[in-house]
Amino acid sequence: MKYTTIIGLEVHIEPNTKSKMFCGCPQNHFGAKPNSQTCPICLGLPGALPIANKEAINKVIKLGLALGSTISAKSKFYRKHYFYPDLAKSFQTSQKDNPLCVGGSLLGKAINHIHLEEDAGKLIHQNNISLVDFNRCGCALIELVTAPVFHSTSEVLAFTKELQLIARYLDISGADMEKGTMRLEANISLLLLGSEPVTGSEPVMLPDYKVELKNINSFRFLEKAIEAEIKRQELELSQGRKIKQETRGYDENTKLTFSQRSKEDSQDYRYFPEPDIPPIEIQESRIQELESSLPELPQQKREGFEKQYNLSKEYIEILVSDLTRANYFEKACKLNKNYKLIADLMINKKLDEKYLEPAGLVKKIIELTKTDFIPASDVEQGIREVLSENPDVITSYKNGKGQVIGFLIGQVQKKLSGKGDPKLISAKLLEALHG
Numbered sequence: 305m306k307y308t309t310i311i312g313l314e315v316h317i318e319p320n321t322k323s324k325m326f327c328g329c330p331q332n333h334f335g336a337k338p339n340s341q342t343c344p345i346c347l348g349l350p351g352a353l354p355i356a357n358k359e360a361i362n363k364v365i366k367l368g369l370a371l372g373s374t375i376s377a378k379s380k381f382y383r384k385h386y387f388y389p390d391l392a393k394s395f396q397t398s399q400k401d402n403p404l405c406v407g408g409s410l411l412g413k414a415i416n417h418i419h420l421e422e423d424a425g426k427l428i429h430q431n432n433i434s435l436v437d438f439n440r441c442g443c444a445l446i447e448l449v450t451a452p453v454f455h456s457t458s459e460v461l462a463f464t465k466e467l468q469l470i471a472r473y474l475d476i477s478g479a480d481m482e483k484g485t486m487r488l489e490a491n492i493s494l495l496l497l498g499s500e501p502v503t504g505s506e507p508v509m510l511p512d513y514k515v516e517l518k519n520i521n522s523f524r525f526l527e528k529a530i531e532a533e534i535k536r537q538e539l540e541l542s543q544g545r546k547i548k549q550e551t552r553g554y555d556e557n558t559k560l561t562f563s564q565r566s567k568e569d570s571q572d573y574r575y576f577p578e579p580d581i582p583p584i585e586i587q588e589s590r591i592q593e594l595e596s597s598l599p600e601l602p603q604q605k606r607e608g609f610e611k612q613y614n615l616s617k618e619y620i621e622i623l624v625s626d627l628t629r630a631n632y633f634e635k636a637c638k639l640n641k642n643y644k645l646i647a648d649l650m651i652n653k654k655l656d657e658k659y660l661e662p663a664g665l666v667k668k669i670i671e672l673t674k675t676d677f678i679p680a681s682d683v684e685q686g687i688r689e690v691l692s693e694n695p696d697v698i699t700s701y702k703n704g705k706g707q708v709i710g711f712l713i714g715q716v717q718k719k720l721s722g723k724g725d726p727k728l729i730s731a732k733l734l735e736a737l738h739g
């Protein structure tokens with residue numbers, strides 16, 4: 305039997321704000337001493353009052369604008385209740401019915417919404433004890449939820465890589481999977497091909513189950529984990545078994561997914577509007593201001609590079625996929641018009657690592673193009689021709705008129721269109737005359 309794969313994504317991005325979502329503690333927690341970045345607000349101590357982080361809100365709006373979302377004029381925070389040891393308040397402040405950004409799309413894939421919430425802390429399991437580090441507790445977190453519109457791993461990869469690039473171009477996050485500043489969850493289910501009509505990219509009717517694949521922390525893992533889960537579901541369905549609604553992880557050693565938590569009953573989080581944070585109102589002028597501050601996005605850069613510098617698609621992709629290199633390339637191109645050579649030296653010789661300033665690379669290019677003389681054999685050929693065309697001059701030279709050597713060098717250079725090394729011409733000419 306043939307199935308079509310249906311995948312929806314939930315992507316979490318930790319923005320690079322100065323402070324956490326609702327307090328003044330630092331947002332950046334990498335390498336910090338455990339529990340050194342906490343306060344009564346992010347620990348949820350009685351009486352502490354949260355204040356929403358304006359910088360985090362602006363960053364979500366920027367992402368929404370870049371992805372064509374509608375920015376909500378009014379937005380709200382909710383309390384989402386559940387217990388977990390690293391969630392100090394026993395509820396997570398998140399958004400529900402009123403997310404900041406609604407709709408939008410990327411690479412033709414529909415986005416449901418993008419909202420803002422806070423992160424939980426981290427549990428560290430050592431030997432037989434579990435430790436909790438609250439440094440990440442209360443950190444700002446952006447969640448982007450797509451429609452169930454992906455049908456293959458390659459579509460998911462392309463989407464997440466482009467989203468990562470956009471977050472970096474917007475300077476809203478490093479969006480680093482290995483560091484956890486970008487995290488991915490995929491909801492996967494299979495639909496019997498032909499059982500339901502598929503219109504556009506979203507099926508009319510979805511399967512009656514979905515398996516949530518969690519803790520995907522690298523692009524390499526993403527591919528393997530999703531492939532493994534699709535295979536598992538195919539096998540289950542083809543043997544007539546029903547697939548359980550659950551959360552699964554991926555084991556790199558067995559290359560299989562494994563059950564983590566059953567999700568047969570949808571959890572009741574007892575959402576209610578957060579009474580300590582007033583609803584957010586976004587003025588039109590603020591949206592316009594943020595929109596006009598948007599930088600050039602990866603796709604615009606690709607198109608610009610193709611038009612302006614006429615590079616191959618492969619070269620463009622390498623340069624555009626790293627904003628620092630793309631900027632370096634552009635700066636170098638402002639100084640020198642050898643666009644292809646600049647790209648060559650950056651991509652194949654990694655000279656942008658050697659010359660930290662584009663001006664250094666350009667200086668090197670000027671040197672290279674200057675000493676780019678034609679081979680010695682061509683010079684010798686040119687000399688032979690000039691000498692055979694000027695027997696009188698040779699006679700003059702042999703009669704002691706040394707100054708005619710300058711005339712001969714000029715004739716050879718003319719023949720070589722100025723591309724001969726003058727030192728080499730002079731040496732070879734003397735050799736020929738005295739030989």
Ligand SMILES: [Zn+2]
Pocket residue numbers: 324327328329341342343344345346347442
């Ligand atoms: Zn705090």
